[in-house]
Amino acid sequence: MLKLLRAESYKLRKKLRSWLGPLLIMLLVLIAFPLSIDISQFDLNKFYFSIIVVSLLMTSFVATEGMFEEDFEDGSLEQEFLVEKDFYKIVLSKIMIYVCMIGIPIGFIGSAFSFANGVDAEEFPKVFLLLTLSNLLLFNLFAFGNALSINKGAMLGILSTLPLTLPVIILLGRAVRTIQFGEGFFEILILMIGISLLVTAIMPLIISAALKTHLD
Amino acid sequence: MITAFIHKFSSPKSYVRVTAKLYPFFIVFGVSLLTLGWVWGLLFAPQDAVQGNSYRIIFLHVPSSIFAQIIYFFMSVCALMHLVWRVKLAAYLIKAAAPIGAMITFIALFSGSIWGIPTWGTWWQWDARITSTLILFIMYLGVLTLHGSFSNLEKADRLMSILVVVGVVNIPIIKKSVDWWSTLHQPASISVSGNTSIDPSMLYPLFTSVIGMGLTLISLGILTSHLYIFLREKNKKWVLKYV
Numbered sequence: 001m002l003k004l005l006r007a008e009s010y011k012l013r014k015k016l017r018s019w020l021g022p023l024l025i026m027l028l029v030l031i032a033f034p035l036s037i038d039i040s041q042f043d044l045n046k047f048y049f050s051i052i053v054v055s056l057l058m059t060s061f062v063a064t065e066g067m068f069e070e071d072f073e074d075g076s077l078e079q080e081f082l083v084e085k086d087f088y089k090i091v092l093s094k095i096m097i098y099v100c101m102i103g104i105p106i107g108f109i110g111s112a113f114s115f116a117n118g119v120d121a122e123e124f125p126k127v128f129l130l131l132t133l134s135n136l137l138l139f140n141l142f143a144f145g146n147a148l149s150i151n152k153g154a155m156l157g158i159l160s161t162l163p164l165t166l167p168v169i170i171l172l173g174r175a176v177r178t179i180q181f182g183e184g185f186f187e188i189l190i191l192m193i194g195i196s197l198l199v200t201a202i203m204p205l206i207i208s209a210a211l212k213t214h215l216d
Numbered sequence: 217m218i219t220a221f222i223h224k225f226s227s228p229k230s231y232v233r234v235t236a237k238l239y240p241f242f243i244v245f246g247v248s249l250l251t252l253g254w255v256w257g258l259l260f261a262p263q264d265a266v267q268g269n270s271y272r273i274i275f276l277h278v279p280s281s282i283f284a285q286i287i288y289f290f291m292s293v294c295a296l297m298h299l300v301w302r303v304k305l306a307a308y309l310i311k312a313a314a315p316i317g318a319m320i321t322f323i324a325l326f327s328g329s330i331w332g333i334p335t336w337g338t339w340w341q342w343d344a345r346i347t348s349t350l351i352l353f354i355m356y357l358g359v360l361t362l363h364g365s366f367s368n369l370e371k372a373d374r375l376m377s378i379l380v381v382v383g384v385v386n387i388p389i390i391k392k393s394v395d396w397w398s399t400l401h402q403p404a405s406i407s408v409s410g411n412t413s414i415d416p417s418m419l420y421p422l423f424t425s426v427i428g429m430g431l432t433l434i435s436l437g438i439l440t441s442h443l444y445i446f447l448r449e450k451n452k453k454w455v456l457k458y459v
Contacts, residue, residue, distance in 0.1 A: 148362060159357065163352070163383065
Protein backbone atom coordinates (compact mmCIF):
# COMPACT_ATOMS: atom_id res chain seq x y z
CA MET A 1 0.00 0.00 0.00
CA LEU A 2 2.84 2.44 0.86
CA LYS A 3 4.46 1.62 -2.46
CA LEU A 4 1.21 2.48 -4.25
CA LEU A 5 0.85 5.73 -2.32
CA ARG A 6 4.41 6.74 -3.20
CA ALA A 7 3.86 5.87 -6.87
CA GLU A 8 0.60 7.81 -7.06
CA SER A 9 2.06 10.87 -5.32
CA TYR A 10 5.03 10.79 -7.69
CA LYS A 11 2.71 10.60 -10.72
CA LEU A 12 0.55 13.47 -9.48
CA ARG A 13 3.54 15.64 -8.58
CA LYS A 14 4.81 15.25 -12.12
CA LYS A 15 1.48 16.41 -13.57
CA LEU A 16 1.66 20.03 -12.42
CA ARG A 17 -1.45 21.00 -14.36
CA SER A 18 -3.50 18.34 -12.59
CA TRP A 19 -2.89 19.46 -9.04
CA LEU A 20 -2.07 23.16 -9.41
CA GLY A 21 -4.89 23.89 -11.86
CA PRO A 22 -7.77 23.24 -9.45
CA LEU A 23 -6.09 25.29 -6.70
CA LEU A 24 -5.67 28.25 -9.05
CA ILE A 25 -9.27 27.94 -10.22
CA MET A 26 -10.46 28.02 -6.61
CA LEU A 27 -8.33 31.10 -5.92
CA LEU A 28 -9.55 32.79 -9.09
CA VAL A 29 -13.24 32.25 -8.32
CA LEU A 30 -12.96 33.38 -4.70
CA ILE A 31 -11.02 36.52 -5.62
CA ALA A 32 -13.01 37.37 -8.76
CA PHE A 33 -16.45 36.94 -7.24
CA PRO A 34 -16.36 39.90 -4.81
CA LEU A 35 -14.93 42.06 -7.57
CA SER A 36 -17.83 41.24 -9.84
CA ILE A 37 -20.54 42.51 -7.50
CA ASP A 38 -21.42 45.83 -5.88
CA ILE A 39 -18.28 47.47 -4.59
CA SER A 40 -19.88 48.26 -1.25
CA GLN A 41 -20.06 44.51 -0.54
CA PHE A 42 -22.06 45.03 2.60
CA ASP A 43 -24.07 41.85 1.98
CA LEU A 44 -21.10 39.70 0.96
CA ASN A 45 -21.02 37.81 4.24
CA LYS A 46 -24.58 36.58 3.65
CA PHE A 47 -23.77 34.45 0.64
CA TYR A 48 -20.01 34.21 0.34
CA PHE A 49 -20.04 30.75 1.88
CA SER A 50 -22.26 29.59 -0.98
CA ILE A 51 -19.58 30.75 -3.40
CA ILE A 52 -16.97 28.77 -1.48
CA VAL A 53 -19.18 25.68 -1.60
CA VAL A 54 -19.93 25.97 -5.33
CA SER A 55 -16.28 26.62 -6.21
CA LEU A 56 -15.40 23.57 -4.09
CA LEU A 57 -17.73 21.49 -6.24
CA MET A 58 -16.24 22.85 -9.46
CA THR A 59 -12.64 22.41 -8.42
CA SER A 60 -13.28 18.87 -7.16
CA PHE A 61 -14.67 18.02 -10.59
CA VAL A 62 -11.73 19.62 -12.40
CA ALA A 63 -9.23 17.96 -10.05
CA THR A 64 -10.55 14.44 -10.69
CA GLU A 65 -11.05 14.91 -14.43
CA GLY A 66 -9.13 12.20 -16.24
CA MET A 67 -8.10 10.56 -12.97
CA PHE A 68 -7.97 7.13 -14.55
CA GLU A 69 -7.95 8.06 -18.22
CA GLU A 70 -4.22 8.41 -18.70
CA ASP A 71 -3.49 5.16 -16.89
CA PHE A 72 -6.19 3.41 -18.92
CA GLU A 73 -4.94 4.73 -22.26
CA ASP A 74 -1.28 3.83 -21.75
CA GLY A 75 -2.04 0.43 -20.25
CA SER A 76 -0.55 1.10 -16.82
CA LEU A 77 -3.92 0.47 -15.16
CA GLU A 78 -3.91 -3.00 -16.62
CA GLN A 79 -0.28 -3.53 -15.59
CA GLU A 80 -0.96 -2.37 -12.06
CA PHE A 81 -3.94 -4.70 -11.84
CA LEU A 82 -1.80 -7.63 -12.97
CA VAL A 83 0.87 -6.79 -10.39
CA GLU A 84 -1.39 -5.89 -7.46
CA LYS A 85 -4.35 -8.10 -8.36
CA ASP A 86 -6.44 -5.75 -6.28
CA PHE A 87 -7.96 -2.63 -7.76
CA TYR A 88 -9.33 -1.59 -4.38
CA LYS A 89 -5.88 -0.65 -3.06
CA ILE A 90 -4.96 1.12 -6.31
CA VAL A 91 -8.14 3.22 -6.30
CA LEU A 92 -7.97 3.96 -2.58
CA SER A 93 -4.35 5.10 -2.81
CA LYS A 94 -5.15 7.29 -5.82
CA ILE A 95 -8.08 8.97 -4.05
CA MET A 96 -6.04 9.45 -0.83
CA ILE A 97 -3.20 11.12 -2.71
CA TYR A 98 -5.61 13.37 -4.59
CA VAL A 99 -7.28 14.38 -1.33
CA CYS A 100 -3.90 15.03 0.36
CA MET A 101 -2.35 16.98 -2.51
CA ILE A 102 -5.41 18.78 -3.85
CA GLY A 103 -8.33 18.39 -1.44
CA ILE A 104 -6.58 19.61 1.71
CA PRO A 105 -5.06 22.71 0.01
CA ILE A 106 -8.52 23.49 -1.45
CA GLY A 107 -9.97 23.22 2.05
CA PHE A 108 -7.26 25.53 3.34
CA ILE A 109 -7.92 28.12 0.62
CA GLY A 110 -11.66 27.98 1.23
CA SER A 111 -11.19 28.35 4.98
CA ALA A 112 -8.85 31.31 4.49
CA PHE A 113 -11.44 33.04 2.32
CA SER A 114 -14.20 32.34 4.82
CA PHE A 115 -12.89 35.39 6.71
CA ALA A 116 -14.63 37.35 3.98
CA ASN A 117 -17.82 35.84 5.33
CA GLY A 118 -17.21 37.48 8.67
CA VAL A 119 -16.11 34.19 10.25
CA ASP A 120 -13.90 34.55 13.35
CA ALA A 121 -10.36 33.24 13.31
CA GLU A 122 -11.24 30.69 15.99
CA GLU A 123 -13.79 29.10 13.59
CA PHE A 124 -11.06 28.49 11.02
CA PRO A 125 -10.37 24.87 12.14
CA LYS A 126 -14.09 24.03 11.94
CA VAL A 127 -14.43 25.44 8.41
CA PHE A 128 -11.24 23.69 7.32
CA LEU A 129 -12.48 20.36 8.70
CA LEU A 130 -15.84 20.67 6.96
CA LEU A 131 -14.36 21.60 3.61
CA THR A 132 -11.78 18.81 3.78
CA LEU A 133 -14.43 16.20 4.63
CA SER A 134 -16.60 17.48 1.78
CA ASN A 135 -13.64 17.23 -0.55
CA LEU A 136 -13.12 13.63 0.51
CA LEU A 137 -16.75 12.85 -0.35
CA LEU A 138 -16.72 14.76 -3.62
CA PHE A 139 -13.43 13.25 -4.78
CA ASN A 140 -14.83 9.77 -4.17
CA LEU A 141 -18.00 10.54 -6.11
CA PHE A 142 -16.27 12.26 -9.02
CA ALA A 143 -13.71 9.44 -9.17
CA PHE A 144 -16.68 7.08 -9.55
CA GLY A 145 -17.99 9.20 -12.43
CA ASN A 146 -14.54 9.12 -13.97
CA ALA A 147 -14.32 5.37 -13.65
CA LEU A 148 -17.69 4.95 -15.39
CA SER A 149 -16.88 7.17 -18.33
CA ILE A 150 -13.10 6.62 -18.33
CA ASN A 151 -12.33 7.57 -21.92
CA LYS A 152 -15.71 8.92 -22.99
CA GLY A 153 -15.21 12.45 -21.71
CA ALA A 154 -15.57 14.03 -18.30
CA MET A 155 -19.07 15.40 -18.97
CA LEU A 156 -20.52 11.91 -19.15
CA GLY A 157 -19.05 11.14 -15.74
CA ILE A 158 -20.36 14.32 -14.21
CA LEU A 159 -23.84 13.77 -15.63
CA SER A 160 -23.84 10.32 -14.08
CA THR A 161 -22.62 11.37 -10.66
CA LEU A 162 -23.78 14.97 -10.22
CA PRO A 163 -27.05 13.76 -8.68
CA LEU A 164 -24.99 11.98 -6.03
CA THR A 165 -22.87 15.06 -5.26
CA LEU A 166 -25.82 17.40 -4.73
CA PRO A 167 -26.78 15.81 -1.37
CA VAL A 168 -23.14 16.40 -0.26
CA ILE A 169 -23.51 20.08 -1.13
CA ILE A 170 -26.80 20.28 0.77
CA LEU A 171 -25.12 18.66 3.79
CA LEU A 172 -22.16 21.05 3.57
CA GLY A 173 -24.53 24.00 3.35
CA ARG A 174 -26.25 22.89 6.56
CA ALA A 175 -22.90 22.33 8.25
CA VAL A 176 -21.77 25.84 7.32
CA ARG A 177 -24.97 27.28 8.80
CA THR A 178 -24.19 25.61 12.14
CA ILE A 179 -20.93 27.59 12.23
CA GLN A 180 -22.72 30.80 11.31
CA PHE A 181 -25.38 30.33 13.98
CA GLY A 182 -23.07 28.75 16.53
CA GLU A 183 -24.99 25.55 17.37
CA GLY A 184 -25.26 21.96 16.20
CA PHE A 185 -21.78 21.86 14.71
CA PHE A 186 -20.58 18.80 16.62
CA GLU A 187 -23.56 16.68 15.59
CA ILE A 188 -23.23 17.50 11.93
CA LEU A 189 -19.46 16.98 12.07
CA ILE A 190 -19.98 13.46 13.45
CA LEU A 191 -22.49 12.81 10.66
CA MET A 192 -20.05 14.00 8.01
CA ILE A 193 -17.18 11.96 9.48
CA GLY A 194 -19.39 8.87 9.50
CA ILE A 195 -20.56 9.37 5.92
CA SER A 196 -16.99 10.12 4.77
CA LEU A 197 -15.63 6.94 6.34
CA LEU A 198 -18.44 4.87 4.83
CA VAL A 199 -18.04 6.36 1.37
CA THR A 200 -14.24 6.09 1.48
CA ALA A 201 -14.52 2.43 2.44
CA ILE A 202 -17.19 1.44 -0.09
CA MET A 203 -16.64 3.70 -3.09
CA PRO A 204 -13.20 2.29 -4.10
CA LEU A 205 -14.87 -1.13 -4.26
CA ILE A 206 -17.52 0.19 -6.63
CA ILE A 207 -14.93 2.11 -8.65
CA SER A 208 -12.76 -0.98 -9.01
CA ALA A 209 -15.80 -2.93 -10.29
CA ALA A 210 -16.30 -0.22 -12.94
CA LEU A 211 -12.60 -0.25 -13.89
CA LYS A 212 -12.55 -4.04 -14.19
CA THR A 213 -15.53 -3.79 -16.55
CA HIS A 214 -13.51 -1.50 -18.82
CA LEU A 215 -10.54 -3.84 -18.78
CA ASP A 216 -12.53 -7.00 -19.49
CA MET B 217 -37.86 -25.43 -8.14
CA ILE B 218 -37.67 -21.67 -7.56
CA THR B 219 -34.20 -21.53 -9.08
CA ALA B 220 -35.43 -23.48 -12.10
CA PHE B 221 -38.35 -21.08 -12.45
CA ILE B 222 -36.03 -18.04 -12.27
CA HIS B 223 -33.65 -19.57 -14.79
CA LYS B 224 -36.53 -20.36 -17.12
CA PHE B 225 -38.25 -17.00 -16.80
CA SER B 226 -35.04 -15.00 -16.99
CA SER B 227 -34.42 -16.04 -20.54
CA PRO B 228 -35.54 -13.27 -22.92
CA LYS B 229 -37.49 -15.81 -24.98
CA SER B 230 -39.59 -16.98 -21.99
CA TYR B 231 -40.06 -13.43 -20.80
CA VAL B 232 -41.39 -12.28 -24.19
CA ARG B 233 -43.67 -15.34 -24.48
CA VAL B 234 -45.23 -14.83 -21.02
CA THR B 235 -45.54 -11.06 -21.12
CA ALA B 236 -47.00 -11.06 -24.63
CA LYS B 237 -49.93 -13.03 -23.21
CA LEU B 238 -50.27 -10.75 -20.17
CA TYR B 239 -49.99 -7.48 -22.07
CA PRO B 240 -53.65 -7.22 -23.21
CA PHE B 241 -54.90 -7.59 -19.61
CA PHE B 242 -52.50 -4.95 -18.30
CA ILE B 243 -53.31 -2.40 -20.99
CA VAL B 244 -57.09 -2.89 -20.85
CA PHE B 245 -57.34 -2.83 -17.05
CA GLY B 246 -54.73 -0.13 -16.73
CA VAL B 247 -56.32 2.31 -19.13
CA SER B 248 -59.81 1.54 -17.81
CA LEU B 249 -58.87 2.08 -14.17
CA LEU B 250 -56.85 5.18 -15.00
CA THR B 251 -59.76 6.64 -16.96
CA LEU B 252 -62.18 5.75 -14.18
CA GLY B 253 -59.91 7.28 -11.54
CA TRP B 254 -59.41 10.49 -13.47
CA VAL B 255 -63.06 10.95 -14.44
CA TRP B 256 -64.12 10.19 -10.86
CA GLY B 257 -61.52 12.52 -9.41
CA LEU B 258 -61.88 15.36 -11.89
CA LEU B 259 -65.66 15.39 -12.20
CA PHE B 260 -67.23 13.72 -9.17
CA ALA B 261 -64.88 14.10 -6.20
CA PRO B 262 -65.82 17.07 -3.98
CA GLN B 263 -63.84 20.32 -3.83
CA ASP B 264 -61.12 20.69 -1.23
CA ALA B 265 -62.04 23.01 1.65
CA VAL B 266 -58.80 25.01 1.34
CA GLN B 267 -57.53 24.51 -2.22
CA GLY B 268 -60.83 24.39 -4.05
CA ASN B 269 -60.60 22.67 -7.43
CA SER B 270 -56.84 23.15 -7.84
CA TYR B 271 -56.20 20.05 -5.70
CA ARG B 272 -57.53 17.82 -8.50
CA ILE B 273 -54.09 17.65 -10.06
CA ILE B 274 -53.38 15.22 -7.22
CA PHE B 275 -54.83 12.45 -9.40
CA LEU B 276 -51.94 12.93 -11.85
CA HIS B 277 -49.21 14.20 -9.55
CA VAL B 278 -49.34 11.60 -6.77
CA PRO B 279 -49.44 8.47 -9.00
CA SER B 280 -46.60 9.83 -11.15
CA SER B 281 -44.50 10.68 -8.06
CA ILE B 282 -45.06 7.23 -6.59
CA PHE B 283 -44.08 5.45 -9.77
CA ALA B 284 -41.08 7.68 -10.40
CA GLN B 285 -39.57 6.13 -7.29
CA ILE B 286 -40.93 2.62 -7.78
CA ILE B 287 -39.51 2.38 -11.29
CA TYR B 288 -36.03 3.36 -10.07
CA PHE B 289 -36.29 0.82 -7.25
CA PHE B 290 -37.29 -1.83 -9.79
CA MET B 291 -34.28 -0.84 -11.90
CA SER B 292 -31.99 -1.20 -8.89
CA VAL B 293 -33.31 -4.72 -8.17
CA CYS B 294 -32.70 -5.64 -11.83
CA ALA B 295 -29.24 -4.07 -11.61
CA LEU B 296 -28.37 -6.26 -8.62
CA MET B 297 -29.62 -9.34 -10.49
CA HIS B 298 -27.48 -8.43 -13.48
CA LEU B 299 -24.35 -7.73 -11.44
CA VAL B 300 -24.61 -10.72 -9.11
CA TRP B 301 -26.19 -13.45 -11.28
CA ARG B 302 -25.35 -12.03 -14.73
CA VAL B 303 -28.99 -12.20 -15.82
CA LYS B 304 -28.95 -10.35 -19.14
CA LEU B 305 -32.73 -9.93 -19.16
CA ALA B 306 -32.34 -7.77 -16.05
CA ALA B 307 -30.10 -5.37 -18.00
CA TYR B 308 -32.62 -5.27 -20.84
CA LEU B 309 -35.37 -4.39 -18.36
CA ILE B 310 -33.29 -1.54 -16.87
CA LYS B 311 -32.75 -0.10 -20.33
CA ALA B 312 -36.46 -0.43 -21.12
CA ALA B 313 -37.63 1.03 -17.78
CA ALA B 314 -35.29 4.04 -17.66
CA PRO B 315 -37.04 6.16 -20.34
CA ILE B 316 -40.42 5.42 -18.74
CA GLY B 317 -39.03 6.41 -15.35
CA ALA B 318 -37.60 9.62 -16.76
CA MET B 319 -40.90 10.47 -18.42
CA ILE B 320 -42.99 9.82 -15.31
CA THR B 321 -40.55 11.80 -13.12
CA PHE B 322 -40.84 14.72 -15.52
CA ILE B 323 -44.64 14.48 -15.33
CA ALA B 324 -44.39 14.48 -11.52
CA LEU B 325 -42.16 17.59 -11.55
CA PHE B 326 -44.28 19.37 -14.16
CA SER B 327 -47.61 18.62 -12.49
CA GLY B 328 -46.10 19.63 -9.16
CA SER B 329 -45.01 22.95 -10.65
CA ILE B 330 -48.51 23.57 -11.98
CA TRP B 331 -49.96 22.76 -8.55
CA GLY B 332 -47.42 25.06 -6.90
CA ILE B 333 -48.80 28.20 -8.54
CA PRO B 334 -52.19 28.30 -6.79
CA THR B 335 -50.90 26.60 -3.62
CA TRP B 336 -47.51 28.19 -2.95
CA GLY B 337 -47.59 31.09 -5.37
CA THR B 338 -44.48 29.83 -7.19
CA TRP B 339 -43.60 27.39 -9.98
CA TRP B 340 -40.52 26.16 -8.20
CA GLN B 341 -39.01 26.02 -4.73
CA TRP B 342 -35.66 24.51 -3.71
CA ASP B 343 -37.48 22.29 -1.29
CA ALA B 344 -36.03 18.92 -0.15
CA ARG B 345 -38.70 16.78 -1.85
CA ILE B 346 -38.71 18.72 -5.12
CA THR B 347 -34.90 18.96 -5.30
CA SER B 348 -34.43 15.26 -4.59
CA THR B 349 -37.02 14.41 -7.27
CA LEU B 350 -35.13 16.62 -9.71
CA ILE B 351 -31.97 14.71 -8.75
CA LEU B 352 -33.84 11.48 -9.54
CA PHE B 353 -34.78 12.84 -12.97
CA ILE B 354 -31.13 13.70 -13.66
CA MET B 355 -30.18 10.19 -12.50
CA TYR B 356 -32.50 8.66 -15.11
CA LEU B 357 -30.92 10.85 -17.80
CA GLY B 358 -27.46 9.91 -16.56
CA VAL B 359 -28.26 6.20 -16.75
CA LEU B 360 -29.54 6.52 -20.33
CA THR B 361 -26.61 8.69 -21.41
CA LEU B 362 -24.08 6.34 -19.87
CA HIS B 363 -25.54 3.30 -21.60
CA GLY B 364 -25.76 5.07 -24.93
CA SER B 365 -22.09 6.09 -24.84
CA PHE B 366 -20.65 2.62 -25.25
CA SER B 367 -20.67 0.59 -28.44
CA ASN B 368 -19.91 -2.57 -26.46
CA LEU B 369 -23.39 -3.22 -25.08
CA GLU B 370 -22.37 -5.85 -22.53
CA LYS B 371 -19.92 -3.38 -20.99
CA ALA B 372 -22.58 -0.68 -21.13
CA ASP B 373 -25.04 -2.99 -19.30
CA ARG B 374 -22.59 -3.60 -16.45
CA LEU B 375 -21.63 0.04 -16.04
CA MET B 376 -25.26 1.11 -16.16
CA SER B 377 -26.12 -1.49 -13.50
CA ILE B 378 -23.32 -0.22 -11.24
CA LEU B 379 -24.58 3.36 -11.58
CA VAL B 380 -28.20 2.35 -10.91
CA VAL B 381 -27.22 0.45 -7.74
CA VAL B 382 -25.23 3.42 -6.41
CA GLY B 383 -28.04 5.86 -7.27
CA VAL B 384 -30.68 3.94 -5.31
CA VAL B 385 -29.50 5.81 -2.20
CA ASN B 386 -31.58 8.73 -3.52
CA ILE B 387 -34.89 6.85 -3.14
CA PRO B 388 -35.07 6.82 0.67
CA ILE B 389 -33.87 10.44 0.64
CA ILE B 390 -36.85 11.41 -1.55
CA LYS B 391 -39.26 9.34 0.51
CA LYS B 392 -38.10 10.68 3.87
CA SER B 393 -37.23 14.24 2.78
CA VAL B 394 -40.53 15.64 4.04
CA ASP B 395 -39.85 14.06 7.47
CA TRP B 396 -36.12 14.83 7.78
CA TRP B 397 -36.23 18.47 6.67
CA SER B 398 -38.75 21.21 7.32
CA THR B 399 -40.11 21.46 3.81
CA LEU B 400 -42.68 23.43 1.89
CA HIS B 401 -43.97 20.19 0.38
CA GLN B 402 -46.56 18.65 2.64
CA PRO B 403 -45.82 15.39 4.51
CA ALA B 404 -47.37 12.12 3.37
CA SER B 405 -51.15 12.14 3.58
CA ILE B 406 -51.46 8.42 2.94
CA SER B 407 -49.89 5.96 5.31
CA VAL B 408 -49.52 2.19 5.07
CA SER B 409 -50.12 2.00 8.83
CA GLY B 410 -53.62 3.40 8.28
CA ASN B 411 -53.42 7.04 9.42
CA THR B 412 -54.65 8.67 6.24
CA SER B 413 -55.69 12.29 6.28
CA ILE B 414 -57.52 12.29 2.95
CA ASP B 415 -61.28 11.99 2.87
CA PRO B 416 -62.52 8.68 1.33
CA SER B 417 -64.38 10.56 -1.39
CA MET B 418 -60.97 11.73 -2.66
CA LEU B 419 -58.97 8.71 -1.52
CA TYR B 420 -60.83 6.09 -3.57
CA PRO B 421 -60.41 7.85 -6.96
CA LEU B 422 -56.77 8.48 -5.99
CA PHE B 423 -56.19 4.77 -5.33
CA THR B 424 -57.95 3.94 -8.59
CA SER B 425 -55.68 6.36 -10.46
CA VAL B 426 -52.59 4.92 -8.78
CA ILE B 427 -53.50 1.33 -9.67
CA GLY B 428 -54.56 2.34 -13.18
CA MET B 429 -51.33 4.22 -13.78
CA GLY B 430 -49.33 1.31 -12.42
CA LEU B 431 -50.95 -1.18 -14.78
CA THR B 432 -50.61 1.22 -17.72
CA LEU B 433 -46.92 1.75 -17.00
CA ILE B 434 -46.39 -2.01 -16.73
CA SER B 435 -47.98 -2.46 -20.17
CA LEU B 436 -45.78 0.35 -21.51
CA GLY B 437 -42.79 -1.34 -19.94
CA ILE B 438 -43.72 -4.64 -21.59
CA LEU B 439 -43.86 -2.92 -24.99
CA THR B 440 -40.54 -1.12 -24.60
CA SER B 441 -38.84 -4.19 -23.16
CA HIS B 442 -40.05 -6.34 -26.08
CA LEU B 443 -38.71 -3.75 -28.50
CA TYR B 444 -35.35 -3.62 -26.80
CA ILE B 445 -35.09 -7.42 -26.47
CA PHE B 446 -35.80 -7.85 -30.18
CA LEU B 447 -33.09 -5.30 -30.92
CA ARG B 448 -30.50 -7.02 -28.75
CA GLU B 449 -31.46 -10.59 -29.66
CA LYS B 450 -32.03 -9.88 -33.35
CA ASN B 451 -29.66 -12.66 -34.39
CA LYS B 452 -31.67 -15.34 -32.58
CA LYS B 453 -34.14 -17.50 -34.51
CA TRP B 454 -36.99 -17.15 -31.99
CA VAL B 455 -37.15 -13.38 -32.59
CA LEU B 456 -38.29 -13.96 -36.18
CA LYS B 457 -41.60 -15.30 -34.84
CA TYR B 458 -42.43 -11.88 -33.41
CA VAL B 459 -40.80 -9.50 -35.89
